[in-house]
Amino acid sequence: MAFQTLDINELDPQIEPLYFCDANVWIAALKFYGIGDPAKEEKPYIDFVEAVVNLNELKDPEALKRIKNKPKFVITSMLLSEIINAFMRKVAMKTYFADKFTKGLDFKSAYRDNPVSDYNKQLNNLVTDIIAFKDYTILMDDNFCSLSPFEFIAELDSKMDFNDRYYFEFLKSKNIPFVTHDKDCHFDGVKVITSQVKLLHKRKY
Amino acid sequence: MKEVKISDLIGTPNAILHKFGLQVFETVSQHISQNEQVTLSFEGLRNITSGFCNASIGNLYSNFKEIAHQLKLVGLENKPIWKEKVQDAIDLATNPQKVKNQNEAISELFT
Numbered sequence: 001m002a003f004q005t006l007d008i009n010e011l012d013p014q015i016e017p018l019y020f021c022d023a024n025v026w027i028a029a030l031k032f033y034g035i036g037d038p039a040k041e042e043k044p045y046i047d048f049v050e051a052v053v054n055l056n057e058l059k060d061p062e063a064l065k066r067i068k069n070k071p072k073f074v075i076t077s078m079l080l081s082e083i084i085n086a087f088m089r090k091v092a093m094k095t096y097f098a099d100k101f102t103k104g105l106d107f108k109s110a111y112r113d114n115p116v117s118d119y120n121k122q123l124n125n126l127v128t129d130i131i132a133f134k135d136y137t138i139l140m141d142d143n144f145c146s147l148s149p150f151e152f153i154a155e156l157d158s159k160m161d162f163n164d165r166y167y168f169e170f171l172k173s174k175n176i177p178f179v180t181h182d183k184d185c186h187f188d189g190v191k192v193i194t195s196q197v198k199l200l201h202k203r204k205y
Numbered sequence: 206m207k208e209v210k211i212s213d214l215i216g217t218p219n220a221i222l223h224k225f226g227l228q229v230f231e232t233v234s235q236h237i238s239q240n241e242q243v244t245l246s247f248e249g250l251r252n253i254t255s256g257f258c259n260a261s262i263g264n265l266y267s268n269f270k271e272i273a274h275q276l277k278l279v280g281l282e283n284k285p286i287w288k289e290k291v292q293d294a295i296d297l298a299t300n301p302q303k304v305k306n307q308n309e310a311i312s313e314l315f316t
Contacts, residue, residue, distance in 0.1 A: 024314035132252035
């Protein structure tokens, strides 16, 4: 299978039964403030998540006959871990300390274990937001052993971190498209859905 | 007193999208603009998110100074997590710098 990269702006979400969204896509969709327009990089992903939810909420029998799928979002343990860790470390902590002051601060002592920080409130808010999407998600096992981790970790390099490579192996085995804005996710054998210009540019060559 | 039942308005018991929150905001703000009292009912909902609360309640608090006197929220009894999300939305609405910081931190995830 060759590289298959699809422009998220041109995608009709009903074409696939399952989607796997990268952690930052989830964070943008869950945490977009909701007033005004989202940033232009985030908007296509927020719209995509919204479109999937809307497909699941279709009730008109005629409309239901016309659609191919009511797609669901796939969530694995590693993805869940990445969403929570990325949000708490890169968004919640930065927001609490007003971003510029976070440099040099230790996550655990300055934020997580700080009794006056908003860590617990932010965590509780995030996990309940994730749980609120449960009607539109499918939980899947990572199948760690069957993905031959000792083979692929030997191939890791500066352009592919462990999690991305792990997602690739998992998604390839399940034939599930990857919704991501990560410019390094140029996978042979996994359908990538993105608005990332660098990824879309590569599909032409 | 006008009653707006969120689940009826958005057509789902899952108030999870900011789009749903904007629907609530637009409906309630029409009544508020006409100096009507509004009861906003969370009854019949199964899930709510921060994004929904920000787009609905937060947006109302950002746009109407006297909203607390005109808007009554019902259906939050015995729902401490929902109450906290609503209160967070109100707090954020009065703290635009925090919103800006959060938006910037999320945007950095896309660079």
